[in-house]
Amino acid sequence: MSDYYKILNVSRSSTLAEIKKSYRKLARKYHPDLNPGDKAAEKKFKEITEAYEVLKDPKKKKQYDTFGSTGPNFNSRSKGSDFSGFDFNTTGSSSFGDIFETIFGNFGGGAQRANPRAERPQRGEDLHYSMNISFIDSVKGIEAPIQIFRKEICNDCKGKRIDKNSKKSKCNTCSGTGKVERQTGFMRFESPCTNCGGAGFTPGEKCSTCNGEGRTGQNSKLKVKIPAGVENNSRIRIAGKGNAGTGGGKYGDLIITISVTPHRYFKRNGYNLEIELPITFSEAALGAKIEIPTIEGKTLLKIPPSTNSGQKLRLKDRGIPNPKTSKKGDLLMSVKIVSPPTKDIEVREMLKKIEEKSPYNPREELEW
Numbered sequence: 219m220s221d222y223y224k225i226l227n228v229s230r231s232s233t234l235a236e237i238k239k240s241y242r243k244l245a246r247k248y249h250p251d252l253n254p255g256d257k258a259a260e261k262k263f264k265e266i267t268e269a270y271e272v273l274k275d276p277k278k279k280k281q282y283d284t285f286g287s288t289g290p291n292f293n294s295r296s297k298g299s300d301f302s303g304f305d306f307n308t309t310g311s312s313s314f315g316d317i318f319e320t321i322f323g324n325f326g327g328g329a330q331r332a333n334p335r336a337e338r339p340q341r342g343e344d345l346h347y348s349m350n351i352s353f354i355d356s357v358k359g360i361e362a363p364i365q366i367f368r369k370e371i372c373n374d375c376k377g378k379r380i381d382k383n384s385k386k387s388k389c390n391t392c393s394g395t396g397k398v399e400r401q402t403g404f405m406r407f408e409s410p411c412t413n414c415g416g417a418g419f420t421p422g423e424k425c426s427t428c429n430g431e432g433r434t435g436q437n438s439k440l441k442v443k444i445p446a447g448v449e450n451n452s453r454i455r456i457a458g459k460g461n462a463g464t465g466g467g468k469y470g471d472l473i474i475t476i477s478v479t480p481h482r483y484f485k486r487n488g489y490n491l492e493i494e495l496p497i498t499f500s501e502a503a504l505g506a507k508i509e510i511p512t513i514e515g516k517t518l519l520k521i522p523p524s525t526n527s528g529q530k531l532r533l534k535d536r537g538i539p540n541p542k543t544s545k546k547g548d549l550l551m552s553v554k555i556v557s558p559p560t561k562d563i564e565v566r567e568m569l570k571k572i573e574e575k576s577p578y579n580p581r582e583e584l585e586w
């Protein structure tokens with residue numbers, strides 16, 4: 219026979235308040251609804267409930283104390299007569315009801331107590347969506363329409379899972395009492411009927427539209443705002459746009475993974491934009507004002523005289539905005555001098571003349 223004091227983690231001298239407190243703590247930990255599918259927790263919960271049923275009741279406690287936890291007579295069937303009239307159910311009100319109110323009283327709501335397993339609010343699942351956007355859209359931000367398949371609260375049963383036209387009927391398993399009796403050794407216990415969840419009735423036909431789930435899958439169109447500056451593979455969480463919850467639970471979130479298509483010539487480096495800037499050798503030598511592309515469109519850039527290949531030019535605040543601060547990086551241009559086509563004889567002659575007119579050695583620094 220089990221030691222009820224040990225099970226409840228209390229001593230023989232513990233007060234009723236202490237026993238109650240310890241029981242509540244354990245019951246909260248091992249309650250089957252909080253440990254779905256955990257057989258060990260379920261067994262433990264039964265044990266602590268059994269122990270509490272005895273120790274909370276002064277009469278039963280005295281009886282238990284007298285015969286002791288391991289006393290030879292305790293388990294003895296031959297002494298069964300000693301216990302005649304010892305019926306736990308004679309105390310009246312449903313013991314389980316008490317327990318449930320003690321533990322879950324603050325959950326409130328008659329419906330929840332009537333069928334706690336079915337009605338406990340559950341948050342909806344998060345949904346995942348992959349989205350491909352262009353490089354320019356990733357820098358500028360975009361508001362894009364998307365279509366997702368998500369679970370919405372069923373229109374027909376309003377999420378209650380029950381066909382609105384069907385009627386409640388008395389539960390066959392417990393004959394409408396909501397409780398079933400269980401015999402452990404010489405003691406009888408009541409536990410809530412698993413068929414009706416303790417409600418005493420089966421609530422009616424399940425809703426055929428949602429097959430009793432309280433939710434139906436629907437195609438939803440929504441507009442999502444992708445902030446300016448998002449990076450490739452970044453995730454955006456849109457609160458409340460996932461699946462609907464059940465039993466009045468919250469909606470899940472929609473999580474969008476962004477993949478950015480690379481640009482033909484713009485490259486990203488942190489919040490800076492980088493391009494390679496081809497210029498002619500006369501633009502490089504004489505300096506020039508040239509048109510260059512930026513995210514916002516074309517703009518004029520001054521090339522200083524005697525610019526060389528590989529030289530970096532910078533346009534401030536023409537880069538990529540930080541989505542958090544909106545502060546922009548720069549546009550960095552790496553100069554690349556491109557030779558002119560020289561098929562034309564005249565062009566070749568002119569280039570030769572330039573060379574003769576201004577002799578210089580670009581490899582001077584490489585001399586040895």
Ligand SMILES: [Zn+2]
Binds near residue numbers: 372426430431432
């Ligand atoms: Zn429905």
Ligand SMILES: [Zn+2]
Binds near residue numbers: 393415416
């Ligand atoms: Zn029942």
